[in-house]
Amino acid sequence: SEVKKIAVIAGDGIGPEVVAEAEKVLKVTEEVFGYKFETEHALFGGIAIDEKGTPLPAETLDICKSADAVLLGAVGGPKWDTNPKELRPETGLLGIRKALGLFSNLRPAVVFDCLKDASTLKPEVLEGTDLIVVRELTGGIYFGEKFRRQSEQGEEAVDTCAYNVTEVERIARQAFEIAGKRRGKLASVDKANVLETSRLWREVVIRVAADYPNVELEHVLVDNCAMQLLRRPSSFDVIVTENMFGDILSDEAAMLTGSIGMLASASLGEGSYGLYEPVHGSAPDIAGQGLANPIATILSLALMFRLTFGYEDAAAAIEAAVAQVLDAGHRTSDIAVDKSKAISTSEMGDLIVAAI
Amino acid sequence: SEVKKIAVIAGDGIGPEVVAEAEKVLKVTEEVFGYKFETEHALFGGIAIDEKGTPLPAETLDICKSADAVLLGAVGGPKWDTNPKELRPETGLLGIRKALGLFSNLRPAVVFDCLKDASTLKPEVLEGTDLIVVRELTGGIYFGEKFRRQSEQGEEAVDTCAYNVTEVERIARQAFEIAGKRRGKLASVDKANVLETSRLWREVVIRVAADYPNVELEHVLVDNCAMQLLRRPSSFDVIVTENMFGDILSDEAAMLTGSIGMLASASLGEGSYGLYEPVHGSAPDIAGQGLANPIATILSLALMFRLTFGYEDAAAAIEAAVAQVLDAGHRTSDIAVDKSKAISTSEMGDLIVAAI
Ligand SMILES: CC(C)[C@H](C(=O)O)[C@@H](O)C(=O)O
Ligand SMILES: CC(C)[C@H](C(=O)O)[C@@H](O)C(=O)O
Numbered sequence: 001s002e003v004k005k006i007a008v009i010a011g012d013g014i015g016p017e018v019v020a021e022a023e024k025v026l027k028v029t030e031e032v033f034g035y036k037f038e039t040e041h042a043l044f045g046g047i048a049i050d051e052k053g054t055p056l057p058a059e060t061l062d063i064c065k066s067a068d069a070v071l072l073g074a075v076g077g078p079k080w081d082t083n084p085k086e087l088r089p090e091t092g093l094l095g096i097r098k099a100l101g102l103f104s105n106l107r108p109a110v111v112f113d114c115l116k117d118a119s120t121l122k123p124e125v126l127e128g129t130d131l132i133v134v135r136e137l138t139g140g141i142y143f144g145e146k147f148r149r150q151s152e153q154g155e156e157a158v159d160t161c162a163y164n165v166t167e168v169e170r171i172a173r174q175a176f177e178i179a180g181k182r183r184g185k186l187a188s189v190d191k192a193n194v195l196e197t198s199r200l201w202r203e204v205v206i207r208v209a210a211d212y213p214n215v216e217l218e219h220v221l222v223d224n225c226a227m228q229l230l231r232r233p234s235s236f237d238v239i240v241t242e243n244m245f246g247d248i249l250s251d252e253a254a255m256l257t258g259s260i261g262m263l264a265s266a267s268l269g270e271g272s273y274g275l276y277e278p279v280h281g282s283a284p285d286i287a288g289q290g291l292a293n294p295i296a297t298i299l300s301l302a303l304m305f306r307l308t309f310g311y312e313d314a315a316a317a318i319e320a321a322v323a324q325v326l327d328a329g330h331r332t333s334d335i336a337v338d339k340s341k342a343i344s345t346s347e348m349g350d351l352i353v354a355a356i
Numbered sequence: 357s358e359v360k361k362i363a364v365i366a367g368d369g370i371g372p373e374v375v376a377e378a379e380k381v382l383k384v385t386e387e388v389f390g391y392k393f394e395t396e397h398a399l400f401g402g403i404a405i406d407e408k409g410t411p412l413p414a415e416t417l418d419i420c421k422s423a424d425a426v427l428l429g430a431v432g433g434p435k436w437d438t439n440p441k442e443l444r445p446e447t448g449l450l451g452i453r454k455a456l457g458l459f460s461n462l463r464p465a466v467v468f469d470c471l472k473d474a475s476t477l478k479p480e481v482l483e484g485t486d487l488i489v490v491r492e493l494t495g496g497i498y499f500g501e502k503f504r505r506q507s508e509q510g511e512e513a514v515d516t517c518a519y520n521v522t523e524v525e526r527i528a529r530q531a532f533e534i535a536g537k538r539r540g541k542l543a544s545v546d547k548a549n550v551l552e553t554s555r556l557w558r559e560v561v562i563r564v565a566a567d568y569p570n571v572e573l574e575h576v577l578v579d580n581c582a583m584q585l586l587r588r589p590s591s592f593d594v595i596v597t598e599n600m601f602g603d604i605l606s607d608e609a610a611m612l613t614g615s616i617g618m619l620a621s622a623s624l625g626e627g628s629y630g631l632y633e634p635v636h637g638s639a640p641d642i643a644g645q646g647l648a649n650p651i652a653t654i655l656s657l658a659l660m661f662r663l664t665f666g667y668e669d670a671a672a673a674i675e676a677a678v679a680q681v682l683d684a685g686h687r688t689s690d691i692a693v694d695k696s697k698a699i700s701t702s703e704m705g706d707l708i709v710a711a712i
Contacts, residue, residue: 144514148556169510195497
């Protein structure tokens with residue numbers, strides 16, 4: 001089969017360690033399934049600031065653009081937190097999303113059996129929770145005009161939140177498509193009782209809904225959604241929302257599963273191109289010690305195989321291998337009950353490779 | 357003592373029922389403590405739309421302005437949800453906040469002993485949770501310029517989020533004051549890695565912090581806060597944040613206590629003036645049936661006594677009376693384990709009155 005090109009961004013903190021394990025998995029998938037991959041590493045985030053003076057070097061963007069998909073470890077850390085805006089990893093993150101047209105961020109929030117008890121929610125409330133937050137990723141207040149000005153009440157800061165019909169329609173369509181392939185339920189989250197952008201959002205979602213008669217649509221106000229995620233998490237299937245609300249709600253949803261360290265995410269644009277990364281951060285406190293859990297990154301690779309390449313067999317094989325290794329009782333220290341029996345990052349990677 | 361004037365807004369749904377019980381409590385406090393109150397009722401919200409053609413009639417605003425404090429039941433309901441903006445209860449709510457200069461919304465989120473099990477969180481996680489969200493209430497994206505325009509990608513909607521130094525400083529000061537009288541911990545929540553308003557917010561909060569050396573300040577990003585509220589709710593003391601984030605986080609915090617139906621809130625401006633209301637909504641589904649729980653409204657009155665009038669004795673007496681009635685096992689149906697033994701709205705009010 002055709003050679004697929006994957007841009008690999010190891011990033012900061014535990015990023016390089018977890019990405020290294022995902023690359024082992026990539027290799028064994030080639031051998032087992034006959035797919036062919038070519039990888040190219042690129043600097044991004046804090047390490048790019050250190051080595052190239054910018055979080056998103058032009059060369060990195062070129063590598064990503066010429067690839068079919070991007071695998072990202074994690075970026076950021078306290079070292080760069082007090083830098084001026086242009087020299088911060090987040091700026092690179094926003095830049096790469098915009099430059100690659102990744103307007104949609106999918107964050108599945110599922111409960112892993114072996115982590116059922118890790119949630120702070122009662123098990124009976126969590127039971128059956130399996131939802132996806134579809135977050136708009138290149139619009140809204142993140143990308144609107146920002147400035148300072150003098151006012152009569154001292155200096156004033158301004159952020160602008162804008163959404164146009166095209167932006168809302170494409171993310172809405174994607175969410176309806178996803179919901180149609182799942183349990184057929186879509187919750188569109190907005191603040192239409194206050195925001196003009198939310199009123200436009202709701203109008204467009206209602207219009208798009210006409211094309212998806214088999215998907216049941218509800219509108220939920222963002223404050224109410226923050227509550228309902230706690231009260232009835234298992235009743236959600238797909239949640240679609242704008243950038244800022246999605247940032248907050250996807251983190252709340254991930255955390256309530258108790259499985260945040262194991263969750264994968266995908267950022268997609270038009271077509272099949274996508275950037276895949278674990279939901280967890282760069283965890284600088286444990287970086288370089290072989291303690292990190294590579295599973296979320298490995299599952300992000302599985303998501304890439306499914307969503308970008310259509311390699312469902314390989315995606316399913318990776319997911320099954322992860323489940324098998326967990327079922328056999330192997331745990332990295334973050335998810336180990338008995339920390340003294342915890343295995344290392346690379347041991348976990350090797351076990352998953354062996355199981356594939 | 358001096359006569360205090362209270363504007364009473366019963367509002368919609370269960371509003372009139374719960375407010376009636378609070379008025380009974382007001383009366384008995386006069387008798388027991390010798391305070392003197394004068395009440396004046398005003399139309400607001402849905403009922404004002406129906407009777408006066410506007411959610412916030414000028415007369416209502418006059419009554420509120422000439423009063424020392426406002427007691428509000430609840431507003432809104434499906435009847436008015438599809439009205440044009442100018443004829444919606446929310447518009448009245450935003451209007452009254454702005455007109456009365458209520459820039460600060462205090463929402464204590466505490467766990468009631470009798471409701472410990474009502475939370476979806478595990479009891480050991482919830483243990484000791486007692487926090488206040490201090491939400492900025494008259495600025496930010498709620499009150500910024502809003503409009504539609506044509507763009508190359510179809511119609512576009514715009515909301516503007518602005519904060520000036522004065523607005524941030526007054527709410528920050530209030531939050532530090534409150535934290536200083538509590539456990540001395542303040543979490544300031546923003547999205548300073550993305551928003552200009554958040555960067556201004558953080559700068560001002562850091563500046564104000566210099567005047568409160570005994571308060572321990574931490575900065576928490578809003579997405580992280582949505583997670584930490586779930587992971588370690590009891591570690592928060594006071595949370596201060598801007599309008600939109602406060603809307604979302606205060607609802608999340610209230611819901612995780614499991615006690616949302618019993619929580620009081622205060623909206624304050626400069627000086628001692630305040631508007632007090634239960635955190636719960638108008639619950640149109642159970643309106644007029646004597647099923648509503650008046651405790652949150654009665655505790656809102658206690659908050660008024662404490663914060664606006666400085667009547668700590670009466671405030672404490674009301675709170676003790678509520679605790680005593682609950683300890684004796686009396687429950688309205690919303691909090692009753694055995695619904696067949698539930699008492700009515702007015703029975704609950706009468707028991708609390710008797711206990712005072
Ligand atoms: C780092 C930050 C800019 C980013 C965001 O807010 O989008 C992060 O929180 C995320 O969710 O990917
Ligand atoms: C009804 C709505 C406008 C209001 C708000 O968002 O402020 C409500 O959610 C609240 O929190 O009081």
